[in-house]
Amino acid sequence: MIHDFIKKEDLNLMVSASRLTLGAVWIEEEMGNVLGSVDVFVRDLPDNRNYLVFVGLENVIDYLLNLKFRKEHLDFFQKQYNFSAKVKNFYKKFRFTGDLYAMPEGSIFFPKEPVIRITAPLVEIQLIEQFIINTVMSMSMFASKLSRFESACTGITNGLALQRTHGFDAIMKNVRAGIISGIDKFPMALASMKYNFPAEGGMSTHIFVTSFSSEIEAFEKYAKYFPERAILLIDTYNIDHGIKSFIKVAKEVEKRNKKLRAIALDSGDVIRDSIKARKALDAAGLKYVQIAIMGNIDEFKAQKLIKNRASVDLIVGGTELTTCTDKPQLELVFKLSEIIRDKKSYPKMKLSSGKISLPGRKQVYRYSSNEKYLHDIIGLENEDIKGAPLLKPYIKNGKLIRKMPDIKKITKYHLTEKDKFSKELMDINKKANYRVSLSSKLKVLTQKTKQEIQKMISS
CATH class of the missing domain: 3.20.20.70 (Aldolase class I)
Incomplete structure (x- = not known):
């Protein structure tokens, strides 16, 4: 039909050709099932924003739970890329088999804080990247603007x-x-x-x-x-x-x-x-x-x-x-933080100027006092940090393990959370900062990983 810009069963093709060929290389090199962890986060706050609102989780989870390639997709791949039988068979059986942790939908978040953390085979990670970025970026951009309107x-x-x-x-x-x-x-x-x-x-x-x-x-x-x-x-x-x-x-x-x-x-x-x-x-x-x-x-x-x-x-x-006229974009990114081989974790990070990412499997801890939020710490998973952990498990081994709330409960959660932040942060005319810091262990891991990368590139 003319107005079927995209059908639900074709959402898994919302991926650039390079992701499919990169996946093929991993499969050929016996790396198709090597695990990696990725973080979904925003590097910086847009202008006129003191905070952001996380929306899109329900859409992401529905996408992951229904991810598969149909026969016409596989036939298209062969026509375009002439994959080997090994690669074709891998994509034929393709499903999301990983784990997903996320902040509850409606959460207020800040730069560098992962709103979603996924651990899954590298091929899966590569193929889901673009859908997740586009969905969370657009819906969180809208929600962050509309939350300000509701306040005003x-x-x-x-x-x-x-x-x-x-x-x-x-x-x-x-x-x-x-x-x-x-x-x-x-x-x-x-x-x-x-x-x-x-x-x-x-x-x-x-x-x-x-x-x-x-x-x-x-x-x-x-x-x-x-x-x-x-x-x-x-x-x-x-x-x-x-x-x-x-x-x-x-x-x-x-x-x-x-x-x-x-x-x-x-x-x-x-x-x-x-x-x-x-x-x-x-x-x-x-x-x-x-x-x-x-x-x-x-x-x-x-x-x-x-x-x-x-x-x-x-x-x-x-x-x-x-249309978020004042800031119609949100630089949401999806970055690898670790590779897991033989049950051993190898931290990974990006060192590009202005685009450094943080290594390791992380958690976000939020501190509060008298029903008001004070500051957040980004730390490593299972660190002994007193703040409340924000990332919750939703998918385990490709299966949903947490009941999804209806939209009324999400709305109530968001508005309740919003009231726990300072009035200055919610003021649409003033620039206010909410403190987010890194744990000492994450700082140590970041420095160590940097040194290892610099040693590698200088050799």
């Missing part, structure tokens, strides 16, 4: 307009990230059906208004069929005319023992117009009518609405929010 709205009901995201895939990623971040309302029917929340379908559009001979006729027709769902845009032509038209229709609807729900503003000086509209509605005895403000609203514009005392009951974020 300071208790006012909020929602997302999704038509100007970067494709339908991005719409659904924004929805999941938004729900986890605490966003209240979504207009997309598919999102409502998938996540089982009430559909937001009461908004009139400028097209709807202009399709009738007059604005008041458009309002009357909508109110005839869906009065109590109606959120009517009143600024298609002129704000004063729109307010008068709405009030007239609302009073007629009251005679039927019904109430119109809200007006909406998306053009002009929405702060001034919202105040004007509120006064007119209240004077007409329509105090129950809510006011929605939308447009290209992000966390900064939402905060401005509140700071300038706009009369608003629903803030709807738009393009600048759902």
Whole structure:
């Protein structure tokens, strides 16, 4: 079908050709089942971010548990790469057989902290890299932006307009990230059906208004069929005319023992117009009518609405929010930290300038006091560190071993975690730092591994 940009059964082909040929080399050299450990982390915080929100774990786990190549995939490989029978047979039996540890979805994290740690055969690691990077990068980028929007709205009901995201895939990623971040309302029917929340379908559009001979006729027709769902845009032509038209229709609807729900503003000086509209509605005895403000609203514009005392009951974020306009990328990486041969671990790290990675199988430990988080330590697994370990086991030997929470529980977890950090860290206008340090044992291992690599390259 034209709109099948990618089918679920083809997700395992979201991999560059080089990964397949690199895998073939390992297989030919009897290294296909050599184990390695990798960390998924972010090197640095983007501008305008004090923290990041980890989202995408459920998608990654579903992908790994269903990973396999179908006959048409194997036939394509042969046509393109002419693999040996040995390699072809390996890929024919290919499944994810490794272990996955991760922070719980919705966790707040910081640079250099692994959000996912995987131990698996090298071929498996190489083939899953790109899907994991793309999925966690995009969904965590959205969630980190939307979490800031939720903070900026300071208790006012909020929602997302999704038509100007970067494709339908991005719409659904924004929805999941938004729900986890605490966003209240979504207009997309598919999102409502998938996540089982009430559909937001009461908004009139400028097209709807202009399709009738007059604005008041458009309002009357909508109110005839869906009065109590109606959120009517009143600024298609002129704000004063729109307010008068709405009030007239609302009073007629009251005679039927019904109430119109809200007006909406998306053009002009929405702060001034919202105040004007509120006064007119209240004077007409329509105090129950809510006011929605939308447009290209992000966390900064939402905060401005509140700071300038706009009369608003629903803030709807738009393009600048759902496309992360201020920082539309997140440098998530996937780096090898150890090789395991004959049950012995050999630490690995990258030494490239500005891109150094940390060796060894690691854990992230979070310290708290009086229900508030203080700092994190990145250390080695099983170190005697008093902080709470954040990486939890989810997959063992290719099998799911931990029950996955539903999205409501993930949302509750995220919002609870968010409250445990300082208010300064959550301030969208201030730069605040959360302390993350390395354990003494990890520092020693890092220095030792560096020296061994430098000795190797100088010989």
